[in-house]
Amino acid sequence: MSDIDSETDPDTGDAVDAEPETDADTGANRGARRWDDSILEVRNLDAGYGDLQILSDVDLDVRPGEYVTIVGPNGAGKSTLMKSVFGLTNRMDGSVTFGGSDITDTVPEEIIYEGIGYVPQNDNVFANLSVQENLEMGAYILDETPEDALETVYDRFPILRERREQKAGTMSGGQRQMLAMGRTLMLDPDLLLLDEPSAGLAPDLVDDMFDRIDRINDDGTAILMVEQNAKEALRRCDRGYVLVDGRNRYEDSGVELLADQGVRQDFLGG
Numbered sequence: 200m201s202d203i204d205s206e207t208d209p210d211t212g213d214a215v216d217a218e219p220e221t222d223a224d225t226g227a228n229r230g231a232r233r234w235d236d237s238i239l240e241v242r243n244l245d246a247g248y249g250d251l252q253i254l255s256d257v258d259l260d261v262r263p264g265e266y267v268t269i270v271g272p273n274g275a276g277k278s279t280l281m282k283s284v285f286g287l288t289n290r291m292d293g294s295v296t297f298g299g300s301d302i303t304d305t306v307p308e309e310i311i312y313e314g315i316g317y318v319p320q321n322d323n324v325f326a327n328l329s330v331q332e333n334l335e336m337g338a339y340i341l342d343e344t345p346e347d348a349l350e351t352v353y354d355r356f357p358i359l360r361e362r363r364e365q366k367a368g369t370m371s372g373g374q375r376q377m378l379a380m381g382r383t384l385m386l387d388p389d390l391l392l393l394d395e396p397s398a399g400l401a402p403d404l405v406d407d408m409f410d411r412i413d414r415i416n417d418d419g420t421a422i423l424m425v426e427q428n429a430k431e432a433l434r435r436c437d438r439g440y441v442l443v444d445g446r447n448r449y450e451d452s453g454v455e456l457l458a459d460q461g462v463r464q465d466f467l468g469g
């Protein structure tokens with residue numbers, strides 16, 4: 200694990216205004232770096248469901264156009280962290296800021312106006328609606344369907360154009376995942392939250408899904424992704440967080456996390 204001992208990011212020269220604490224026994228950094236140009240800033244967040252607290256003192260940053268992955272064991276709170284950014288949990292303490300606006304207490308219906316799109320892991324399409332109707336629903340907050348956004352989605356996922364009249368419920372898991380992503384892209388978000396986009400996909404479709412996410416990111420959309428397929432996710436992303444028991448455990452570039460012995464041993468199967 201790289202020590203973060205300066206006030207400046209060595210890669211970019213940007214200011215870093217906090218250094219993570221390093222655990223003397225495990226070598227894990229328990230905090231996370233903070234940048235002054237982040238579009239998403241999660242600070243000291245405690246959150247959960249009702250009175251049940253899942254996240255404790257979590258920090259997370261996403262910078263413009265960055266591709267960030269959250270990995271960690273089952274039940275660590277990865278999905279809860281993502282839901283907390285999108286206003287779907289009880290945020291008990293700390294803050295969430297996006298593009299300079301405090302969205303700690305903002306509801307999802309308003310968060311989409313801020314430029315955040317969320318693709319949940321399950322139940323993410325309207326089964327009884329056609330592909331095209333699903334995509335149109337993605338832009339329901341606008342007076343008219345943005346035809347250019349619709350064409351961009353169809354260009355990204357040509358199978359959706361082919362099947363535009365088909366009921367979403369009759370499509371395969373991979374196609375539904377593309378539809379859910381496409382629907383969220385209809386509003387051209389600045390930040391796309393993806394909860395386990397490879398879950399349930401046949402192995403030969405997983406790479407294809409990751410390639411599509413790479414392209415969305417290459418075109419400028421920042422990505423925050425939770426993934427069980429940790430090695431592949433870390434290989435693809437710019438930066439990653441390892442969450443354990445609802446707390447930050449490691450934070451670093453994907454490459455550094457993949458190379459870190461502690462991360463490999465405890466979370467990546469050696």
Ligand SMILES: Nc1ncnc2c1ncn2[C@@H]1O[C@H](COP(=O)(O)OP(=O)(O)OP(=O)(O)O)[C@@H](O)[C@H]1O
Pocket residue numbers: 248251253271272273274275276277278279280427
């Ligand atoms: N709606 C909910 N109400 C109450 N507890 C919940 C709810 N959703 C999740 N939890 C609990 O919160 C904890 C963290 O769950 P979460 O889904 O965030 O973990 P995760 O790291 O994403 O796990 P996995 O990799 O298994 O999806 C778990 O103990 C889970 O049972």
